Amino acid sequence: MGFVWWRLPVGLPVLDPLGRFNVIFIGIWPLRFPGVLVGDGRLGGISGTISAYESLKLRGYDVVAIVIEDHGLINEIPLKSYLRSRVPVFVLPPIPQDPSNDLMEWFDESCNVFNSLKDIMLEAYLERMRRLNEMPRKAGDVFWWPFTQHKLVPPSAVTVIDSRCGENFSVYKVQNKEYITQQFDACASWWTQGPDATLQTELARDMGYAAARFGHVMFPENVYEPALECAELLLDGVGKGWATRVYFSDNGSTAIEIALKMAFRKFSSDHGILPELLKNNPTESCIELMVLALKGSYHGDTLGAMEAQAPSSFTGFLQQPWYTGRGLFLDPPTVFMHNGKWTVSLPEVFHSATLKPEDTTFRARDEIFLKSRDESNLAGLYSLYVSQQLSQYSTLSETNKQIGALIMEPIIQGAGGMHMVDPLFQRMLVNECRHCRIPVIFDEVFTGFWRLGVESAAELLGCVPDMACFAKLMTGGIIPLAATMATDAIFDSFTGDSKLKALLHGHSYSAHAMGCTAAAKSIKWFKDPYTNLNITSEKSQKMLLRELWDAELVQQISSHPSVSRVVTLGTLFALELQADESDAGYASLYARSLVQMLREDGIYTRPLGNVIYVMCGPCTSPKMCTLQLLKLYTKLEEFTLVKTKMNIN
Amino acid sequence: MGFVWWRLPVGLPVLDPLGRFNVIFIGIWPLRFPGVLVGDGRLGGISGTISAYESLKLRGYDVVAIVIEDHGLINEIPLKSYLRSRVPVFVLPPIPQDPSNDLMEWFDESCNVFNSLKDIMLEAYLERMRRLNEMPRKAGDVFWWPFTQHKLVPPSAVTVIDSRCGENFSVYKVQNKEYITQQFDACASWWTQGPDATLQTELARDMGYAAARFGHVMFPENVYEPALECAELLLDGVGKGWATRVYFSDNGSTAIEIALKMAFRKFSSDHGILPELLKNNPTESCIELMVLALKGSYHGDTLGAMEAQAPSSFTGFLQQPWYTGRGLFLDPPTVFMHNGKWTVSLPEVFHSATLKPEDTTFRARDEIFLKSRDESNLAGLYSLYVSQQLSQYSTLSETNKQIGALIMEPIIQGAGGMHMVDPLFQRMLVNECRHCRIPVIFDEVFTGFWRLGVESAAELLGCVPDMACFAKLMTGGIIPLAATMATDAIFDSFTGDSKLKALLHGHSYSAHAMGCTAAAKSIKWFKDPYTNLNITSEKSQKMLLRELWDAELVQQISSHPSVSRVVTLGTLFALELQADESDAGYASLYARSLVQMLREDGIYTRPLGNVIYVMCGPCTSPKMCTLQLLKLYTKLEEFTLVKTKMNIN
Structure with a gap:
């Protein structure tokens, strides 16, 4: 087995189709050559060596x-004892102090040590190669990947990271x-990623500290610094101006289930369902609560989130045999x-x-978000349509169905195919x-x-919710943590004298210290112009990310014959490939060859049917x-060429 | 504001009621005095100082x-630049080399630095105290604690950790x-905790490494070392002998939802429901699938888990207005x-x-788990009962209901009140x-x-499942991660040519590197007799934890007039307080005063109604x-005395 190859040169010049010149630089770190730490055999050298190792x-x-x-x-004795099974420690004979001394004798004495070091490095390297080589097959044998048809993923298609x-x-x-190559994580690992290389290192240290100081501790009825700081930052950031409470959980799906429980309680309380319930049997009701939601929306994979x-x-x-679809879906x-x-694009x-x-x-994207659109004819049409839909449920119908909550992804429907919903319609809703x-x-x-491009999409929408769910990027993309934020009016519908009136939902690691530490760090990092060079302040003091995607290039792609639409906003660039009806939808393999080309060219994408997107972090x-x-x-040009050829043949 | 007090002396002698003598030792670490790092101003001192800091x-x-x-x-310049806003760096004038020298001059020159250090330490200390003092009120203002009636938790009842x-x-x-005191985490922070102090430090370092090397990366169709190692350890440990696949998610509730989806698919496939479905409209079926489950069981708070x-x-x-209870509950x-x-104790x-x-x-607890009980009359009775219950659903009834899965907590029902279910009954099920x-x-x-007391409760039960869900202790108790393990037979019912046949369920942080790293570390740590002194091997090579709870004391507590039952197994000791019907149940406040007494005596418990439990880690x-x-x-004695007095008055 030979040594691994490093495929990209250190400086990579790229000439773009618009005639501009770009260079990217990359380090040697990703090669991950095994390291030998030259420790300190002097007085005080034990702790110094351990610290350097750490x-x-x-x-x-x-x-x-x-x-x-x-x-x-004999520093090696405590070092060996401390590092136990992890790392071997070697001792070189004292280096002759007198420079006129012949070093040959010293080299002779040291020969065994240097040979051992060489062997260990080689062994570690070969072991890593052996492991990397067996990984694709082993992964296919023991993993059960989410959202993956294993039969379509042979070992050769497995990405070894x-x-x-x-x-x-x-x-x-x-x-x-064999070689190691770099791929830009264009799907931001399921939209979680935010860290640049510096933040990643900072998070590593801060989370190490959180683990050592707090491990994980019980949350209910308790308080500890990371949870409090995180909650305060959330309320002063994404919840500013409306939220007063933070409910922690583990992921988007649980955050949604919690929000639905909150909304239904508040609705029941506001519409006189609750007093009646508390009087009678609290476990039964003849009323069936539903959500108002949008077609193409996605809120998670647990049953409660799916029902919405x-x-x-x-x-x-x-x-999911238990799914019934408890919503009015517009x-x-x-x-x-x-x-x-x-x-x-208006629905029928x-x-x-x-x-x-x-x-x-619109002449420019900003016009889409203008509040002045509220005065347009379209605003009136939207409003009328929604109120008509709601009126079907305003009095108890025969089925006793009532709309107990509005739930939606503001501005962009992600999993549904990166669709930008008209913000005016959402505001009217x-x-x-x-x-x-x-x-x-x-x-x-x-x-x-x-x-x-803004901390909360509510800023783009120009209106605030009663509850909002956050996860993914909240921790900077390092660790799972979610938050459901709510107003005091929502919170108040759960207070009373009995524990049974409280919100009886919780997960073991609620507000875990490491997650809250990472979130607090990332929230501050992303909005600090000193650490995030993309942050710009408008005259109005509202913070925005500067435009990340080249306007000319975006326009050009949107005019490409293979592209039916483009959406770009903040860290997201998405395009939909022009495809026949039969090639569209989630299970479509239409985009497969383009995805393959992109991966080979260093862009790791995952398509949503025939939608391809590239996503970066807030600091990219x-x-x-x-x-x-x-x-x-x-690659789009290549892809088009191939498809055209195929059609001709 | 004065300095904080350290309430416990360093060695704490305790005389127990059985006349034995115990001493526990505790360090000064929890006082968390602000530290000053004496760095190195010499050549090579910059990196050494940064490493020591880390x-x-x-x-x-x-x-x-x-x-x-x-x-x-001028080492201070790069140090200041590197540590930026985090820590100030001071420089002392060179210390006179000649010991005969008068140091007074040096002290005069250094005076400002020492004063600054004193001020900074004092400031940091006072700032921490100020923050600790405001925490209970702030927590009550911004948190929405799970499973908590906020009205019952005034600031004085908030625990500041x-x-x-x-x-x-x-x-x-x-x-x-003000003082800092130690409390034994007797609820193991919602049953998640495993680390002793050493493992906690090891986890901090290993997770720091995982964050720096991997951050979080996409899981589906990919492989990376921590996920693969974790999966291999799971299959070689808790899944040994039956499981072949690992499906990662975030918490117990999501792991259960995934298991249910797996079970229903397998059942549909085995009972001819699937081919029919695939032929016709795959979104509809007239069959209603249910679970067979036990009363008192708890599987999580998301809707799918609740329905079971x-x-x-x-x-x-x-x-949860959407709950219907989709099970036959025995x-x-x-x-x-x-x-x-x-x-x-047999049901009616x-x-x-x-x-x-x-x-x-039984004369001893071990007898409860003997396989020879399968030959008893009771085994026959259990079997008959279960088969009768199942027979109601064996052919399609008018309601078209079918039992599509058995779901249960093996041996102990946790949230339901720490009930030990007769393992014979579960085996017959x-x-x-x-x-x-x-x-x-x-x-x-x-x-x-x-x-x-065993790695998987299946070992106690003496039979294996088709799927099993793990979370909580899996990462040693540091970070959320869950796994649903399954057999190949289950997995096979999801393979096919279409992505639509795959299991379309996933969470953003599936198999995140930090969680898998912590899990791999903890799984190995817990079962290694070198790191876990509680591990004993029986003659049969089956690994067990030694008995952690003093048998005599357990017997004595089980005979206490205030105690109606005791359950002890592995890391769990639980007792139920003798209470009237009106004082029992989840919302009961009966145990409140005992819990208060225990917390004051250094045991942090959280009752389950009138059940009190003390839980330790596998290495405690x-x-x-x-x-x-x-x-x-x-405290039980005190509690009984107070209750008796109250009854007399």
Whole structure:
């Protein structure tokens, strides 16, 4: 077995189709050569050596041996005892002090040690190679990957990730010979990622501290610094101006289940269902509560979260026999760019309406979010439609169904295919629900924490919810943690004299110290212009991310014959491939060859059917984003060529 | 504001009621005095100082300032730049080399630095005290604690946790004056805890490494070392002999939802429901699948997990309007110790049966688990009962209901009140379900990883499941991670040519590197006799934890007039207080005063209604366990005295 190859040169020049020149630099770190720590054999050298070892570990280095010079203090004995099974410690004979001395004798005496070190390094290296080589097969044997048809993933299709540094994976590959290459994590590892390389190191240290100081401690009725600081930052950030309470859980799905329980209690309390319930048997009611939600929305995979979604491939008997779909699901108007222009696409129900062109087309993306649109004809149409829909449930119908909550992803529907919903429609939805005293939930699991260029997507929407759910990017993308935030009015519907009136939902690791520490760090990091160079302040003091995707290139891609639409906002760039009806949808393999080309060119993407997206972190440089778009553009051309050829043949 | 007091002396002698003498030792670490790091101003001192700083952080120390001696190398400049906002760096003038020199001049020159250090330490200390003092009120203002009626928790009842070390919290209190005291975490922070102080430090370092090397990376179709190692250890440990696949998720509740989806697919496939479905519309079926489950069981708080539980305070309209209870819920026979004897308590349905005394009483706890009980009359009775219950659903009834899965917590029902279910009954349940080709799920979220003295509770039960769910202790108690393990037969019912046949369920942080690293470390740590002194190997090579709870003391408590039953197994000791019907149940406040007494005596408990339990980690010394039981015994006496007095008055 030969030594692994490093495929990319240290400086990589790229000429883009617009004639501009870019260079990216990469370090030697991803090669992960086994390290030997030269420790200290002098007085005080034991702790110094251990500390150096720990600092290297905290930066992800692999120390396979320690070597010290013999100073007659037998530092190796406590070192060996402390490091036990982890790392061998070697001692070199004292280095001759007199420079005129012949070193040959010393080299002779040291020969065995140097040979051992060489053997250990080689052994560690070969062991890692052996392991990397067997990984694809072993993974296929023992893992059960989520959302994966194993039959479609042979060992050759498994990506072996050897490390990550900021936005990039180091991927081990075998093609003729073994090599390590870098891939830009364009799916942000299921939309969780935020750290640049510096933040990743900072998080490693801070979380080590949190683990040592707190481990995990019980949350209910207790308080500890990381949880309190995290809650305060959330309330002063994504919850500013409306939320007063933070309910911690583990992931987006649990955060949604908690929000639904909150909303239904509040609705029951506001609409006189609760007193009646408490009087009679509290376990039964003839009322069936539903959500108002949007088609194409996605809120998680646990049953409660699924029930708030419209029927889809994910919800059938085959996947979840208990799913019934407890909602009124409306078809939302969406907005996208095509041929360089942003346009609203209206669902069928609005097709007969007479509208002015300025109601549905925009010169610039910012116009889509203008509050002045509330005065447009379209706003009136949206409002009327929603109120008509709600009126079916305003009095108890025969089925006793009532809409007990509005739930939606503000601005962008992620898993549904990266659709931008017309913010005007969502604002009208919120207004109408407020009018009917229906609690409003924003699912910001995907959209929160700068994903869309602002800390909370509510800022883009121009209205606030009663509850909002956050997860994914909240910890900077390092560890699971979720929060359901709520107003005092929601909270108050759970206070009383009995524990049975409290919200009886919780997870073992609620508000775990490491998660809260990572969240507190990341929340501060992302919005500090000193650590995040993308932060800009508008005149109005509202903080935004600067534009990360090259405007010209975005326009060009939106005009590409293979592209039916483009959506770009904050850290997200998405395109939908022009495809026949039969090639669309979640299970479509249409985009497969393009994805393959992109991966080979260093972009790790995962398609959503025939939607391809590239996502960066809030701190990623526009230069790095442009490089990815350039690659995407080039591969799109290749892909189109191949498809055209196939059609001709 | 004065300095905080350290309430416990360093060595604490305790005389127990059985006349034995115990001493526990505790360190000064929990006082958390602000530290000053004396760095190195010499050549090479920059990296050494940074490493020392990081080693202290990795052990949970707070370094508030760094001071170095001036060696003319201006080490302070790179140090300040590197540590930026975190820690100030001071420079002392060179220390006179000649010992005959008068040091007074040096002290004069250094005076400002020493004054600054004193001010910074004092400031840091006072700031921490200020923060600790405001924490209870702030917590009550911003948190929404799970399972907590906030109205019952005034600021004075909030526990301020300043740090944790192994099994103990450091708790900050104000009573006349401020002090820090230690509390044994007897609820193991919702049953998650496993680390002793050493493992906690090891986890801190290893997780720091995982964060630096991997951060979090995408799991589906990928492989990376921590996930693979963790899966291999799970299959070679808790899944040994039956499981072949690992499905990662975030917590017990999600692991259960995944297991249910697996079971229903397998059942549908085995019973001819699937081919019919795939032929027709896959989103609809006239068949309603249910679980077979036990009353008093608890499987989590998301809707799918709740549906598999019998109706209770947690499931009513007030808490979850969508709950319907999709199960056949059987009343299980339980086993407990009373007056020093282990006895089976049979539900009403068995009351008319004629049984021998040896069927329902045991001389020692081990007898309860003997496989030879399968030949008893009781085994026959159990079997018959279960098969009768199942037969109602064996052919399609009018309602089209079918039992599609058996789900249960093996041996101990945790949240339901620490009830030991007769393992014979559970074994017969599994046998009967196998007979009807109903997939079997073990919910080992609570019972797994040595909680009950063996790595998997299946070992005690003497039979294996088709799927099992693990979480809580899996990571040693540091971070959320869950696994649903399954057999190949289950896995195979999801393979096919279409992605739509795959299990479409997943969470963003599936198999996150830090969780898998912690799990791999803890799994190995707990079962290695070198790191866990409680591990004993029987002749049969089966590994067990030694008995942690003093047998004499357990017997004595089980005979106490205030105690109606005791259950002790592995790391668990539980007792139920003798109470009237009106004082029993989840919302009961009956145990409140006892809990208060225990907390004041250094045991942090959280009652389950009128059940009090003390739980330790797999590595906790029997000495430490005995100390807690002694305290519990003493407080039980006090509690009884007070209750008796109240009744007399």
